[in-house]
Amino acid sequence: MPNHFRKFLVQSAVISGVLYVVWALLFFLIPGSYLSPALPVMIPFFFVVTAGVYYIMLQSAANRFPRFVNSFMMMTFGKILLYVVAIMIYVLLNKADAFPFVAAFFILYLIFTVYEVTAFLRDTKSMGRN
Numbered sequence: 001m002p003n004h005f006r007k008f009l010v011q012s013a014v015i016s017g018v019l020y021v022v023w024a025l026l027f028f029l030i031p032g033s034y035l036s037p038a039l040p041v042m043i044p045f046f047f048v049v050t051a052g053v054y055y056i057m058l059q060s061a062a063n064r065f066p067r068f069v070n071s072f073m074m075m076t077f078g079k080i081l082l083y084v085v086a087i088m089i090y091v092l093l094n095k096a097d098a099f100p101f102v103a104a105f106f107i108l109y110l111i112f113t114v115y116e117v118t119a120f121l122r123d124t125k126s127m128g129r130n
Contacts, residue, residue: 004058004126005058008054009051012050016043016047020040023040034100036097038101049082053075058123061120
């Protein structure tokens with residue numbers, strides 16, 4: 001399991017680096033009103049949340065299947081609740097930046113979630129659980 005998590009962290013860091021490069025390019029190519037100023041902070045936020053959830057899910061994959069399903073459902077609910085609370089707080093405090101923030105948040109959510117799911121399926125398959 002440590003090798004799976006280490007590999008996940010490295011690949012997540014690469015994805016985060018690529019996202020920073022894309023952000024830098026967009027920063028110079030499109031008007032600032034279309035980019036949320038919170039975007040540079042959102043990338044590490046997603047990195048940390050995704051890594052934490054992935055680590056816990058990887059540990060719970062070693063348990064019996066019903067216990068794993070319970071852990072998976074609780075982690076998914078907790079993650080979504082955290083994301084909704086983060087969006088609500090930011091939008092309430094920064095109404096002018098609401099649309100760019102929510103759009104960027106959704107894009108980052110999709111990128112990190114797709115990577116998390118594919119990596120988890122790949123790693124649990126190699127661990128002998130599917």
